[in-house]
Amino acid sequence: MKCAEFLNELTNYLDGAIDERTKAELEDHLAWCRNCYVVCDTTKKTIEIYRDSQLYELPEDLRTRLRTAIVSKCHARKKAGPEHV
Amino acid sequence: MTTIQPKIDTPVTDELALVQAAKGGDVGAFEDLVRRYDRNVFRIAQHITQNREDAEDVVQDAFLKAYSNLHQFQGQSKFYTWLVRIAVNEALMRLRRRRPERMVSLDEEVKTEEDSLPREVADWSPNPEQQYNQAELREILTRTIQGLPASFRTVFVLRDVEGLSTEETAEALDLSIPAVKSRLLRARLQLRERLSRFFQRREATNGKQKPETGDTDQ
Numbered sequence: 001m002k003c004a005e006f007l008n009e010l011t012n013y014l015d016g017a018i019d020e021r022t023k024a025e026l027e028d029h030l031a032w033c034r035n036c037y038v039v040c041d042t043t044k045k046t047i048e049i050y051r052d053s054q055l056y057e058l059p060e061d062l063r064t065r066l067r068t069a070i071v072s073k074c075h076a077r078k079k080a081g082p083e084h085v
Numbered sequence: 086m087t088t089i090q091p092k093i094d095t096p097v098t099d100e101l102a103l104v105q106a107a108k109g110g111d112v113g114a115f116e117d118l119v120r121r122y123d124r125n126v127f128r129i130a131q132h133i134t135q136n137r138e139d140a141e142d143v144v145q146d147a148f149l150k151a152y153s154n155l156h157q158f159q160g161q162s163k164f165y166t167w168l169v170r171i172a173v174n175e176a177l178m179r180l181r182r183r184r185p186e187r188m189v190s191l192d193e194e195v196k197t198e199e200d201s202l203p204r205e206v207a208d209w210s211p212n213p214e215q216q217y218n219q220a221e222l223r224e225i226l227t228r229t230i231q232g233l234p235a236s237f238r239t240v241f242v243l244r245d246v247e248g249l250s251t252e253e254t255a256e257a258l259d260l261s262i263p264a265v266k267s268r269l270l271r272a273r274l275q276l277r278e279r280l281s282r283f284f285q286r287r288e289a290t291n292g293k294q295k296p297e298t299g300d301t302d303q
Contacts, residue, residue: 007202011266041209042284050226050246050276056127056128067123074115077152
């Protein structure tokens with residue numbers, strides 16, 4: 001297996017979306033190719049860092065304000081009749 | 086090497102009951118759905134629009150649109166996937182409005198394969214995020230993901246941050262599964278490449294200097 005082939009399968013490999021045979025071939029490549037090992041490992045860390053990052057958390061006061069506005073408009077539309085809902 | 090596991094596990098039956106009740110006019114049931122997904126919709130909207138006010142508007146408009154169109158939701162997909170589709174469209178509309186000079190499309194063609202080929206293959210520190218304090222780390226992650234084209238950013242956020250499956254992401258974005266996989270691979274590799282500047286192992290220095298991101302926002 002060449003590095004380019006490994007890269008093509010990287011997403012499927014990280015997502016566990018490959019058959020056992022392809023997985024074994026990829027892991028065989030990883031065992032001797034240091035560059036692909038590093039790329040694979042740091043890509044996985046990239047995903048984990050973003051997943052755990054809690055970027056753009058919705059502050060509780062804003063959350064309440066938005067929800068109140070949404071619910072009040074839903075009530076208004078309900079009151080206005082089915083053609084508005 | 087272990088694989089990445091999805092994050093969200095939604096109790097679908099419970100959710101369908103709420104949707105049915107909301108369809109029947111129960112605003113309280115719809116409020117429960119808002120509570121369940123408002124944080125996700127806000128995060129997705131802010132990632133796409135990169136603007137706080139726009140993201141707030143997207144949350145309101147997406148939920149109101151969902152409420153008004155509940156009768157169109159047939160239950161063939163999860164309510165969340167359907168809602169995300171509405172929210173993504175609202176967010177893209179605002180992004181286009183704010184940046185009329187640039188065509189923003191999820192179908193945009195990407196130049197070449199070259200943009201995603203790894204150039205930086207230095208290993209990272211064992212705990213890269215601990216090299217920076219929380220505010221610094223947030224700044225690095227925000228600026229780095231903002232440098233991705235909207236089409237890559239959106240796929241990455243739905244798949245890897247929000248934990249939608251490849252199929253759900255394809256459905257929410259009206260893309261084919263191969264298109265989702267291709268964009269996801271490139272998004273992951275580009276983010277990895279850019280983060281390497283900050284997180285690579287530094288033997289001699291103690292790794293606290295901040296490299297410039299130099300990314301152009303797209």
